Amino acid sequence: MSVSVRFKFSRKGPVRYIGHLDMLRYFQKAVMRSGLPARYSEGFHPHQIMSFAYPLGVSMETEGDYMDLDLTEEIPEEEMLKRLNAVMNEGVSVSRATILKENAENAMALVAAADYRLSISEGADEAAAAVERIMSCKEILIDGGETKRGKKPKAPKDIRAGILDMRAEDGGYVFMRLLSGSAMNVRPADVFDKLNEAAGGKMYCDCICRLEIYAKKDDSLIPLSEADKRDA
């Protein structure tokens, strides 16, 4: 049999400096150590059927990222968490395990938005005003992104509609809710650059933490752990 499980995980501290592929390899090994009955692909070098909702960039922390894994037998959710957390190392842990319904959509395709908390280590005093300035703009243009060599530079992009919410918080933080996914994908670092521009370049952000990833259901956003959940 095959059952798909969606794990919510966090990563904090020095381990944030590893890249996305390393994170994948880290989880593969953790699953191996945990003894969870992972399902393997066919072929000469079978591998675990594992996928991530949203690649975690180098240096990003998270409290709410998702990893989907196929198992060959069903295990109670609490038990899965216990087994995985028992073999995690510094700064990584899983906080939820959700058994998905059959034919659940792949996590990556579901991603519609994400929350972020930015730690402003310098110029935090400017944050509130900068946020207000940006939020009052009708249009926020950023570079169109990298272009292939020999092609014309891409036209600047307006990301204003992709900033669903943004506010300065106590303790030197800025909270953002940004659109993600195929239609429009806004990166927190790009938004920060705009904030910093508005603050006259006085701000420095030394950590971006993703708080949650959302899927769209009807017209509202629901955490990925709630999407495609198997009916109880």
Added chain:
Amino acid sequence: MDSAKRKLALPHRILMEAEKPARYTGGELNSVMKEADLVKIRFCFCFPDVYEIGMSHLGMQILYGLMNSYEDVWCERVFSPWTDMDAIMRRENIPLFALESQDPVKDFDFLGFTLQYEMCYVNILQVLELSGMALYAKDRGEDDPIVIGGGPCTYNAEPIADFFDIFYIGEGEVSYRKLFDLYEEHKERGYKKADFLHEAAKLEGIYVPALYDIVYNEDKTIKSIEPKYDDIPRVVKKNVVKDLDASFYPTAPVVPFIQATQDRAVLEVMRGCIRGCRFCQAGQIYKPVRARNVDTLIRYAEELMENTGYEELSLSSLSTSDHPGLKELLERLINMCNEKKINISLPSLRIDAFSLDVMNKVQDVKKNSLTFAPEAGSQRMRNVINKGLTVENILNGAELAFKGGWNKVKLYFMIGLPGEEDEDVAAIAELSNEVAALYYDTVPKSERQGRVTITASSSFFVPKPFTAFQWAAMNTPEEFLRKAAHCKSKVREQLNQKSIVYHYHDASTTIIEGVLARGDRKLSAVIEEVYRKGGIFDAWTETFSYERWMKAFKDCGMDYGFYIYRERPEEEMFPWDIIDSGVTKKYLYREWMNSKAGTVTLNCRDKCAGCGAGTFMCGICLQPRGGAA
């Protein structure tokens, strides 16, 4: 300690400037954290190359695990910061730090380098300087860490002797505890570095280079090596683990986050090698061969899998096919690994019916190539180097393999071997052709999966200390390149030349390696000069500069040809005669003469050659078989 809050030595801004910040942040699975205040000795273990290379090294994992198993010792790791981080640290004046605690290296009691290849010597100076320490041992103070070197290059570490306080000769499992006890004793009763080093020099396998004067002859060769005190040994005998099954094995090795060169668990099945190939240093310095028991190995394999989660297990040794229990070991491992979906990789297996059968079970035949290391093209040369692999062995193995579906073959050779003629070099091309032709003879047209690919690679030969060729002259770069070109043109003349790809290594690196391998203490000035002129990461083609070395030899007034281009006379004293590897100079000279006569010497299992390592009283030397011990 809440490790998610472990402090980092480098601020975010600087880490983000680095190509791979995770090289410098530590915290990997199975890395060891201790309370600095609760240990008596802090040991910083350095592999003087980039993180991914160093983390692939089993020896480091062994010593790291062993030292951390001592309650009073905390062993941490450091690697050479890659060129990007090197520049940043110099710019920002950041002292080099250990990965675990992120504390400066300079605050440790010991800084231990593992010396795996000569081309990392300049990186030792990089690490010392970035740590804020003087390069030369004589210029360092009482508070500086004791700088200690271990690993294969210590069998002649004279070119870097002036930078070190201690060389540890032989296998690390044996004497570190004694060294630490001595250090703690000295710390308790008022530590003076000089006194400690003097006492340390009396321990088995501990060589303190500053306590020996080198007396030279007028012709620059060595006249004698004189201990400065009567109570330290005239020669330093290597340490050998007598019972491998009882010694420490790292079944919970540190598992890097970033992909290391070896991304797999390593099971060392055996130490040493029974085959005395005359060019091979490893074969001599790790004598006598000692195999681990199959039950022990299975237990280690289980623990390794449980503790690491690796998806691949690699069997390691110099010559795994010679393990006496290999059949049973592989049967049991294959069962275990199939069940757990773990791949097995089997480097250094000799190709025969048995190994092909095993490989068929554990590898994808289509994707993998078959490797042979005949090392020389002609049978005459293979006798000279004592490589007991015949054309029949190779062709029989290849034929079986072709029938089994393989169609990629790799052949490894050396060029520049003592006594080599052009026809021996041409034989490389001919042998490659024979293997290719065999494919077309063996596999009917209808069953062929495209063309067979024979990849022949040749490296240039470097004579190494403690081998039969330690007396031999090396070829010049011009000779190397001429021979390689000759080989290439011969490949082009072969009937199946379209199926043969020929590569050869860089000749200039080989020359430097040759000088450092058999050099003496006078070379420290040259190494320093190369480093001062910007030389780091010499083991990497993109950072190595032959011109920089040539200029340094000239500026230091050194004739490097002295070290490589002359054949040494029998009675010459070598810089490495300070070391007793067990293998006697008499035996090696006998082998040098056998080589000149083209006489083959049998391996340890068939007949003891009386090499001298029998004095260690362990391993194969104690097993009954033909010949004199």
